[in-house]
Amino acid sequence: MKTPPATLPASPRWLPVLTAAAVLCTLPVTAAATPPTAAPPPPAPAAEPDSKFNLSLHYTTTRTTNFAGRRWGLQGSWLHRAPQDEWSGEFRTQREAIALNGSDSTLKVDEIDTFVKWRRDLAALDDPPREGASTYYTYLSPRLRRNRFGYFSSSQAVRAGAGRRFAPLDDLSLSLEFGPGLRLGRARSGENIREGVLTASSQLDYRVSDSTQLRLALMSERSSREHYQTAVATLRNRVSRHVWLKYELSYRKALPMDTLQPVGETRFDAGLSCQF
Secondary structure, X not given: OOOOOOOOOOOOOOHHHXXXXXXXXXXXXXXXXXXXXXXOOOOOOOOOOEEEEEEEEEEEEEEOOOEEEEEEEEEEEEEEEOOOEEEEEEEEEEEEEEEEOOOOOEEEEEEEEEEEEEEEEOHHHOOOOOOOOOOEEEEEEEEEEEEOOOOEEEEEEEEEEEXXXXXXXXXXXXXXXXXXXXXXXXXXXXXXXXXXXXXXXXEEEEEEEOOEEEEEEEEEEEOOOOEEEEEEEEEEEEOOOOEEEEEXXXXXXXXXXXXXXXXXXXXXXXXXXXXX
């Protein structure tokens, strides 16, 4: 007699669990999505040192009803910029020959004026701070002058102070400076003089175009014995890569002593300028 096979339950409890496991195993495995991270910006390149050198020659003739004069001169300047420091200097020498009408004698006047300036930017005082282009700075500048017919036949001075630079445009900048100093001078009488001086100056530089540059400079130097004021306007036009035409209009007024009348002089010079 055959035994009937055993019958499975119609609805086993484990069947839904196995079905769900089989479905989950067939799903593709995907990695958890992570938000992309932006690459850090590359560091800003450090400002490269910049150096410039300029050499100018000029010659001028003057003729009036009383005298005739000829003046020629040599002027050199250099500038070196670093990320936070600036070194500059200027050397100016000229000779003027003056002959009175009706006289065979000629008076020769020699002048030398040279200075060196070190400037340090103060980035901590900027508001807001700007790297490498601080608007506040301090400076230290020794100066040497020689004028055979000036109140001081020779003088040496050391000036120190603070300044501020404005640059509203890329092609326009304005600098203002003020500070005290000490001057050692030798008068024409042979007397050695030591005195304090106060100096205030301003300079405007404007690059009109790639071939035209304009500079306006004002300076006032005051002491107990001498008050010296200078206003200079300089225009440069490019002729070639290194050669420029230079036109300079200057006004200088000196008051040697309180009991004397101020003496003013206006000059116009034209010449060639080499810039490297």
